[in-house]
Amino acid sequence: MGTSPLILTSFLLIHCLTLSSLLPTSSSIQISLGGKGTGISIGIGIGGPSPSSPSSPSSPSSSTPKPSDFQSCFLYKSYLVIQEFKKTVTCDPQGITKTWNGFDICGKYCGFYCEAPPGYDNKTGLAVASVDFNGNALTSEKFGVFVKNLTELALFHANSNNFSGYVPFLNNNPYFYELDLSNNKLKGPFPPNAIQPNLTFLDLRFNTHYGCVPPDVFSKLPFAIAIFLNNNKFSGDLPSNLGYSPVQYLSLANNFFTGPIPSSIGHAKNLLEVLFLNNTLSGCLPNEVGLLKKLVVFDASLNYITGPLPYSYGCLKNLEQLVLAHNLLYGEVPEDLCKLVYTGKLNLSLSYNYFTSLGPTCWTLIKQGNKRLDVRKNCIPWVPDQRSSEDCWWFAKKPKTCPWSSYTPCWGASSENTDSVSASDSEPVEAKMPVKGGASRLGRKSGYRTYGALDGSPVPRN
Numbered sequence: 120m121g122t123s124p125l126i127l128t129s130f131l132l133i134h135c136l137t138l139s140s141l142l143p144t145s146s147s148i149q150i151s152l153g154g155k156g157t158g159i160s161i162g163i164g165i166g167g168p169s170p171s172s173p174s175s176p177s178s179p180s181s182s183t184p185k186p187s188d189f190q191s192c193f194l195y196k197s198y199l200v201i202q203e204f205k206k207t208v209t210c211d212p213q214g215i216t217k218t219w220n221g222f223d224i225c226g227k228y229c230g231f232y233c234e235a236p237p238g239y240d241n242k243t244g245l246a247v248a249s250v251d252f253n254g255n256a257l258t259s260e261k262f263g264v265f266v267k268n269l270t271e272l273a274l275f276h277a278n279s280n281n282f283s284g285y286v287p288f289l290n291n292n293p294y295f296y297e298l299d300l301s302n303n304k305l306k307g308p309f310p311p312n313a314i315q316p317n318l319t320f321l322d323l324r325f326n327t328h329y330g331c332v333p334p335d336v337f338s339k340l341p342f343a344i345a346i347f348l349n350n351n352k353f354s355g356d357l358p359s360n361l362g363y364s365p366v367q368y369l370s371l372a373n374n375f376f377t378g379p380i381p382s383s384i385g386h387a388k389n390l391l392e393v394l395f396l397n398n399t400l401s402g403c404l405p406n407e408v409g410l411l412k413k414l415v416v417f418d419a420s421l422n423y424i425t426g427p428l429p430y431s432y433g434c435l436k437n438l439e440q441l442v443l444a445h446n447l448l449y450g451e452v453p454e455d456l457c458k459l460v461y462t463g464k465l466n467l468s469l470s471y472n473y474f475t476s477l478g479p480t481c482w483t484l485i486k487q488g489n490k491r492l493d494v495r496k497n498c499i500p501w502v503p504d505q506r507s508s509e510d511c512w513w514f515a516k517k518p519k520t521c522p523w524s525s526y527t528p529c530w531g532a533s534s535e536n537t538d539s540v541s542a543s544d545s546e547p548v549e550a551k552m553p554v555k556g557g558a559s560r561l562g563r564k565s566g567y568r569t570y571g572a573l574d575g576s577p578v579p580r581n
């Protein structure tokens with residue numbers, strides 16, 4: 120985004136050509152067609168066309184191609200679809216469409232990767248299984264028909280292009296499971312066709328969608344692993360069924376959502392990272408978050424959420440980032456959360472709230488000057504850098520309606536949660552694509568997937 124287009128362009132072009140020259144020319148990428156629920160495990164951007172010299176098109180320009188010119192029927196059909204799409208590309212600053220010539224789609228076309236669908240022979244059934252236009256800056260209004268017509272496609276990754284138009288209904292694409300349209304020019308309401316039952320990965324961040332997010336996003340994507348909707352203009356209350364989604368990574372940050380975080384969130388047992396930050400959420404912080412044993416990142420900072428911080432959050436043994444800064448929270452900072460900071464895993468950011476007291480472990484952390492507990496700009500007596508007494512007085516007088524519950528699901532539980540899931544420890548997340556901008560908002564540089572989604576570049580995946 121801040122990067123000069125020229126530098127980016129040459130980088131990507133080299134990327135497309137050099138990587139491919141290291142690899143065999145045919146279909147050697149690891150995408151699993153129809154694979155679901157196994158994590159985000161695609162070798163994006165790996166493999167691909169061999170360097171082709173643009174001046175020597177491999178097809179005889181005189182004759183129109185026949186099915187027999189191609190390795191498979193699928194590839195012949197895809198050839199026609201690609202040539203149709205090529206005509207709709209009105210801007211191609213990196214010149215990738217110049218490689219879309221001739222019969223060798225799998226070997227020579229930049230952005231196209233082949234594999235046979237399940238049940239097909241890997242030679243005579245070879246098909247276009249993946250399209251990766253990440254960072255290619257192509258302009259087209261017709262990407263929808265293109266994706267729809269590539270009927271064997273499983274993955275469509277088009278981060279940072281200039282695509283506009285409609286998200287297609289992919290009812291004739293039985294293998295399709297990853298849709299990345301992040302950082303494009305999509306507008307209008309949430310695209311209903313983006314809710315396709317087999318999707319595992321849905322990335323619509325950095326577009327200008329507005330209006331409500333339909334509840335179907337959470338109830339009709341039964342295989343969803345990651346849903347990124349951040350940096351749009353979505354508004355309205357969060358659907359109350361949010362917690363019934365099977366997602367592991369959910370980002371709703373930087374929109375205009377209102378209302379409370381739904382208490383159904385307690386059902387989202389797969390959740391590893393969730394970002395609600397920088398919306399206009401209000402209401403009380405739900406106790407039920409304390410049931411999400413696998414949770415690693417919970418960030419609802421920069422909202423108008425109020426109430427006490429429930430004791431139940433102290434049960435979240437895998438939590439690494441609990442960020443609730445810039446809200447209207449009050450009461451006591453739970454001792455159990457400070458213990459999680461003390462034992463070294465948790466980063467607890469509660470600055471710019473109205474907390475008034477701390478437990479003993481919290482005090483120890485303050486005295487140590489431990490930066491993992493941040494309670495600046497609250498109303499805690501004797502702690503440095505708090506709000507003015509006027510501010511605190513003003514807030515104290517306001518009526519408080521949130522219930523206070525000391526219910527702590529892990530207290531008295533016989534089986535301690537010992538399974539340790541850590542997004543950053545167990546899954547090294549290496550960016551394979553050039554990362555524009557690097558660190559995300561607030562200067563956090565991390566391998567967390569959802570924080571990685573806060574800039575416009577592709578989400579790091581392994």
Ligand SMILES: *[C@@H]1O[C@H](CO)[C@@H](O)[C@H](O)[C@H]1NC(C)=O
Pocket residue numbers: 199200201203264268
């Ligand atoms: C792609 O689909 C559209 C509409 O569904 C159709 O009109 C068009 O002919 C198709 N193009 C190719 C090349 O298959």
Ligand SMILES: *[C@@H]1O[C@H](CO)[C@@H](O)[C@H](O)[C@H]1NC(C)=O
Pocket residue numbers: 241242
């Ligand atoms: C594809 O076919 C080759 C031989 O034609 C075989 O060695 C290879 O194991 C096959 N790969 C898959 C994934 O079926």
Ligand SMILES: *[C@@H]1O[C@H](CO)[C@@H](O)[C@H](O)[C@H]1NC(C)=O
Pocket residue numbers: 210256258281283
């Ligand atoms: C994006 O597309 C619009 C038209 O759809 C065009 O006016 C604009 O110049 C394109 N932007 C870039 C960066 O190519």
Ligand SMILES: *[C@@H]1O[C@H](CO)[C@@H](O)[C@H](O)[C@H]1NC(C)=O
Pocket residue numbers: 153289290291292293294295315316317
């Ligand atoms: C979903 O996947 C199954 C096979 O895994 C396939 O039979 C079905 O057609 C797919 N559904 C859609 C809408 O593509």
Ligand SMILES: *[C@@H]1O[C@H](CO)[C@@H](O)[C@H](O)[C@H]1NC(C)=O
Pocket residue numbers: 373374375397560
């Ligand atoms: C919060 O979101 C608004 C608009 O959605 C954006 O303009 C602003 O920069 C964001 N703030 C931060 C701190 O990211």
Ligand SMILES: *[C@@H]1O[C@H](CO)[C@@H](O)[C@H](O)[C@H]1NC(C)=O
Pocket residue numbers: 466467468491561563
């Ligand atoms: C904790 O979060 C703060 C604010 O987001 C950040 O500056 C700091 O680097 C984080 N510390 C760790 C250890 O992650």
